Amino acid sequence: MFDKLDEIVEKYEILSQKISDPEIINNQSEWQKMMKEYSDMRPLVEKYKEYKKTKEAIEEANMLLEDNLEEDFKQLVKEELSGNKQKILKLQEELKILLLPKDPNDEKNVIVEIRGGAGGDEAALFAGDLFRMYSRYAERRRWKVEIMSSNETGVGGFKEVVFMIQGSGAYSRLKYESGVHRVQRIPVTESGGRIHTSTVTVAVLPEAEDVDVEINNNDLRIDVFRSSGNGGQSVNTTDSAVRITHLPTGLVVTCQDEKSQLKNKEKALxxxxxxxxxxxxxxxxKELAEARKSQVGTGNRNERIRTYNFPQGRVTDHRIGLTLHKLDSILDGEIDEIIDNLITVDQTEKLKNSV
Structure with a gap:
C-alpha cells in the first residue's frame, strides 16, 4: 500500500509543477484535465502526509522514552504516544478507503425517476412525498432541481415524475436510492382506520454526456403532440409535447412540461x-466478478430497499438493517444519516473484496 502511496505523491508533485506551466495553462482543455486529476488526488496525498507526520511523532516518542525522563514528563509522552497509536490505525483505514477505485460517475448530475407502484392514489401521493424529500435534500446541499417530465394525479400526487438534480457529487450520494420504497400508513380516504401498504419505485441515473453515449438520429422516432395537464396557457393549444422512441431498444421518453417544443426535445434526449x-x-x-460487487450499491429497482412506517414514525433501510425513528425530518430531506451509513457499509464491503 505504501509503495503505491509514494508513487501517487510523486505524481501529485509532478502535476503541481505542470499546472503552473504557462504552456500547459494556454491549452485549457489539457490544463482542466490535469487540474481535475490534481484535485482528486489532494485528499489522499494530504491524508498520507498526516499519516507520515503521526508516524514520525511515534518514533520520536519511543526515542524519548529510552532516555531517563522525569516521571511527570514521561507520563505525558506515554499519553501522547498512546493517542498517536490510535490515530495511526484510524489513518490507515482512511487511506485504504481513499485508495479504493472511484466510481467514474460519482461527480455527475443525476436524473431521478419516481413512479407510483402498488397502491393507486396512495402510491401516487407517496411519490409526491419522495419528490419533496429529494428536492429538500438537494436544497440543503445547494443543488439545483429541474423537472424533466411529470404526470400528476388529481389528488396532489404523481403517477410519475422525472427530474434532474445538478450539483457536485450528486450521484455519489443519491445512487443508493434506487429501488422500491414501501410506505405503511392510513390513507386520508380510509374511514376504518386501516393501515395500507403501497410502493413507489425510484431510479437514479447518472447524467450522460454526448461523449458517454452516442445516439444516431436515424435510430430515433420523434412525435409531437398537444400537452395535457398543468403547463400554462399553451397547454392543449400547441403541439409542444415531445415523445422520442429509440428504435433499437424500444425505449420511449416523453416530455411535456415546457411550453417550447425545442426545450421538451432537449430534456427528453x-x-x-x-x-x-x-x-x-x-x-x-454484470461482467465484473461477483467478488468485486458491493452488496449495497446494486441499485436494483425491483429490490425493496426501505420502509416508511407512519403509525410508528420510523424509517427502516432493509439493506443495512438501519431503523431511525425520525420519519418527519427524513421526509423533510434530512437523509444524510441514512446515506452516510450506506456509504460506510458499501466501503467496508469493497475493502473486504479488495483483500
Missing part, C-alpha cells in the same frame, strides 16, 4: 441518453 447509459453500465457491472 437527456433522459434517453441517461437510460441508454444505464443499460451499458448494467452490462459492464
Amino acid at each position: 437527456k433522459v434517453l441518453r441517461a437510460k441508454l447509459y444505464e443499460i451499458e453500465e448494467a452490462k459492464r457491472q
